[in-house]
Amino acid sequence: MGRSPCCDKLGLKKGPWTPEEDQKLLAYIEEHGHGSWRSLPEKAGLHRCGKSCRLRWTNYLRPDIKRGKFNLQEEQTIIQLHALxxxxxxxIATHLPKRTDNEIKNYWNTHLKKRLVKMGIDPVTHKPKNETPLSSLGLSKNAAILSHTAQWESARLEAEARLARESKLLHLQHYQTKVSSHHHHHHHGFTHKSLLTNWTTKTNEEQQQLDESPTSTVSFSEMKEPNPTKIEFVGSSTGGLSLMKEPENNDWISSTIHEFETTQMGEGIDEGFTGLLLGGESMDRSFSGEKNETAGESSGGDCNYYEDSKNYLDSIFNFVDPSPSDSPPMF
DNA sequence: AACGCCTCCAACCGCGTTTGA
DNA sequence: CTCAAACGCGGTTGGAGGCGT
Structure with a gap:
C-alpha cells in the first residue's frame, strides 16, 4: 500500500513557520477547532499539508504548552518513566501534561541521555554498561526486577494507550457539542483547551490547580469503560508522577509510586537520585564538563562512577520496587 | 573577522495503526 | 472483509546560534 501523499503535492510549503502562518492556524483552530487536519490547511488559507499543521499546533502553538527549561521533578519523571x-x-508525555512528546524526546536526546552515558549507564536499558563491578554490589538482582517490571509496564501501557484513545474519542464528541454552544468562555480564550491536554471534564478550580502544577491528576473514573476493571490515573497536584492504577491486581505499583513520591519528592529532593542525576551544574561538574573529560581520571573518576551508578539504580529500584518483601509475587 | 565545530530543537520523514466507506 | 485515507508516533535531519581558536 502506498504512502499518503501528504506534502508531496506541489506548491505546499515546508520548513519553518512564519508568524503569519502561525496566526492563521491559531485563528482558525480557535474559531473552529482543528477537525480534520487533512482539510484544515485549505480552510485556514495555509499552503501547508495537514501533517505539518498538526505538528505545528501540537508542538508549538497549543496554548497549554509549558516552555522553557525542565525542572527537577520533570527531569526525574522523564528518567523514571523512560526506565519503565x-x-x-x-x-511519557501524558505524565507531563504541559510538555510535548517532541520536547521530551529532544530533551532526553540532548541532555538526559548524555548524563546517563557519562555515568556509565546504558540509556536504553538503564543498566550499568559494565555489569561486573556493580554485580558485586548486589545490583544484578535489582536489575532483574527492573527488567521484569519494565516488561509488565510495557504490557500495561498497551491498555493505557487504548484507554487514552477511547477517552479522546468520547471527549471529542463532548467537545464538538460544547464548542458550538459556548465559545470564548475559558481562560486563555480556548474552549478546546481541556480537551487537548487532559481528556476529562474538570471544574475550573481543578483545571486551575492543574495549570499551576508540574503534572496533573488525570482521572478516567468518569469514563464509560467497557472493561469491568476500574482503571484510573493517580497522582498528586504537588507534582511528581501520575501513573495508572489498577486496584484489582496491581495496587502495589501505585503504592510504590506513591511511596516514591513521598520519599523522593516530598523531602530531600537534592539528595540521592535527584541530586545525583538532576543536580544541573553540580551534576555536570561531578561528571566532568563536556569538553574536559578524557584522561582526567585523577579526580577519582571510576570509583565515583560506580558509586553514583549504584545510587542511580537504587533510586530507580526504590521507585519500582521499594520493599520487595511486601510486594506480591509478580509472575 | 573568519572559520570550524558543537549543541539544540523545530520540523520533516517514514512507518504502523486506526478509521470509515 | 478490503483497502485507501488519515492519524499519530518515533527516528532523524538541518539550520540557527553559541563558542573556541
Whole structure:
C-alpha cells in the first residue's frame, strides 16, 4: 500500500513557520477547532499539508504548552518513566501534561541521555554498561526486577494507550457539542483547551490547580469503560508522577509510586537520585564538563562512577520496587 | 573577522495503526 | 472483509546560534 501523499503535492510549503502562518492556524483552530487536519490547511488559507499543521499546533502553538527549561521533578519523571517505558515519548508525555512528546524526546536526546552515558549507564536499558563491578554490589538482582517490571509496564501501557484513545474519542464528541454552544468562555480564550491536554471534564478550580502544577491528576473514573476493571490515573497536584492504577491486581505499583513520591519528592529532593542525576551544574561538574573529560581520571573518576551508578539504580529500584518483601509475587 | 565545530530543537520523514466507506 | 485515507508516533535531519581558536 502506498504512502499518503501528504506534502508531496506541489506548491505546499515546508520548513519553518512564519508568524503569519502561525496566526492563521491559531485563528482558525480557535474559531473552529482543528477537525480534520487533512482539510484544515485549505480552510485556514495555509499552503501547508495537514501533517505539518498538526505538528505545528501540537508542538508549538497549543496554548497549554509549558516552555522553557525542565525542572527537577520533570527531569526525574522523564528518567523514571523512560526506565519503565523506553522510548514511548507520547506515553511519557501524558505524565507531563504541559510538555510535548517532541520536547521530551529532544530533551532526553540532548541532555538526559548524555548524563546517563557519562555515568556509565546504558540509556536504553538503564543498566550499568559494565555489569561486573556493580554485580558485586548486589545490583544484578535489582536489575532483574527492573527488567521484569519494565516488561509488565510495557504490557500495561498497551491498555493505557487504548484507554487514552477511547477517552479522546468520547471527549471529542463532548467537545464538538460544547464548542458550538459556548465559545470564548475559558481562560486563555480556548474552549478546546481541556480537551487537548487532559481528556476529562474538570471544574475550573481543578483545571486551575492543574495549570499551576508540574503534572496533573488525570482521572478516567468518569469514563464509560467497557472493561469491568476500574482503571484510573493517580497522582498528586504537588507534582511528581501520575501513573495508572489498577486496584484489582496491581495496587502495589501505585503504592510504590506513591511511596516514591513521598520519599523522593516530598523531602530531600537534592539528595540521592535527584541530586545525583538532576543536580544541573553540580551534576555536570561531578561528571566532568563536556569538553574536559578524557584522561582526567585523577579526580577519582571510576570509583565515583560506580558509586553514583549504584545510587542511580537504587533510586530507580526504590521507585519500582521499594520493599520487595511486601510486594506480591509478580509472575 | 573568519572559520570550524558543537549543541539544540523545530520540523520533516517514514512507518504502523486506526478509521470509515 | 478490503483497502485507501488519515492519524499519530518515533527516528532523524538541518539550520540557527553559541563558542573556541
Amino acid at each position: 517505558l523506553g522510548n514511548r515519548w507520547s506515553a
